[in-house]
Amino acid sequence: QKEVEQNSGPLSVPEGAIASLNCTYSDRVSQSFFWYRQYSGKSPELIMSIYSNGDKEDGRFTAQLNKASQYVSLLIRDSQPSDSATYLCAVRYGGATNKLIFGTGTLLAVQP
Amino acid sequence: DAGITQSPRHKVTETGTPVTLRCHQTENHRYMYWYRQDPGHGLRLIHYSYGVKDTDKGEVSDGYSVSRSKTEDFLLTLESATSSQTSVYFCAISESRGTMNTEAFFGQGTRLTVV
Numbered sequence: 001q002k003e004v005e006q007n008s009g010p011l012s013v014p015e016g017a018i019a020s021l022n023c024t025y026s027d028r029v030s031q032s033f034f035w036y037r038q039y040s041g042k043s044p045e046l047i048m049s050i051y052s053n054g055d056k057e058d059g060r061f062t063a064q065l066n067k068a069s070q071y072v073s074l075l076i077r078d079s080q081p082s083d084s085a086t087y088l089c090a091v092r093y094g095g096a097t098n099k100l101i102f103g104t105g106t107l108l109a110v111q112p
Numbered sequence: 113d114a115g116i117t118q119s120p121r122h123k124v125t126e127t128g129t130p131v132t133l134r135c136h137q138t139e140n141h142r143y144m145y146w147y148r149q150d151p152g153h154g155l156r157l158i159h160y161s162y163g164v165k166d167t168d169k170g171e172v173s174d175g176y177s178v179s180r181s182k183t184e185d186f187l188l189t190l191e192s193a194t195s196s197q198t199s200v201y202f203c204a205i206s207e208s209r210g211t212m213n214t215e216a217f218f219g220q221g222t223r224l225t226v227v
Contacts, residue, residue: 003171008152034215043202043218044155088154090216098143098162098208100216101171104154 006103023089032092135203
């Protein structure tokens with residue numbers, strides 16, 4: 001079992017719709033969770049970080065964390081064509097080493 | 113933008129030759145990471161460092177070694193390059209504040225081709 005799993009997609013949504021991206025992780029001691037966006041040929045850039053159970057909202061983005069179910073999600077409201085990219089889920093494990101593991105990413109395509 | 117510089121940005125090398133990629137940061141962050149990115153595999157952790165001279169293996173460390181002799185530099189060496197190591201390599205840095213871990217920032221990537 002991979003440490004961090006995502007559906008590779010592509011996930012296709014119409015402009016203005018809500019895009020829902022999901023991620024599961026295997027290690028129960030994981031402490032920090034991140035969503036990155038990566039455009040083709042570019043470096044990943046951080047969208048959201050979440051550390052405790054529940055929802056965290058930032059503009060059109062909402063991250064949701066459920067540690068009991070080992071599940072993290074990202075909702076994008078009012079999706080725009082400029083949101084079309086690969087979304088990477090990342091999990092940081094506890095302890096002194098701060099090991100940071102990424103999922104394979106989900107390709108999102110927002111159709112105009 | 114976080115001060116992270118990867119060098120070189122592009123490199124073509126021959127099978128069997130050693131190659132060293134450099135990651136330089138000006139943020140004084142404690143943690144540094146090397147990832148490779150290939151289609152269908154996302155970002156895979158090669159090696160990471162949690163302090164000067166403190167490093168550990170990631171998911172795909174075979175054929176790679178690293179060194180960190182000072183806070184600002186993290187070197188990735190392909191001991192004898194193979195075609196399977198053709199990839200895009202990303203360096204990332206992060207810090208922690210108390211019990212809170214901050215996000216990782218990425219360099220611009222190095223595209224390595226082994227022929």
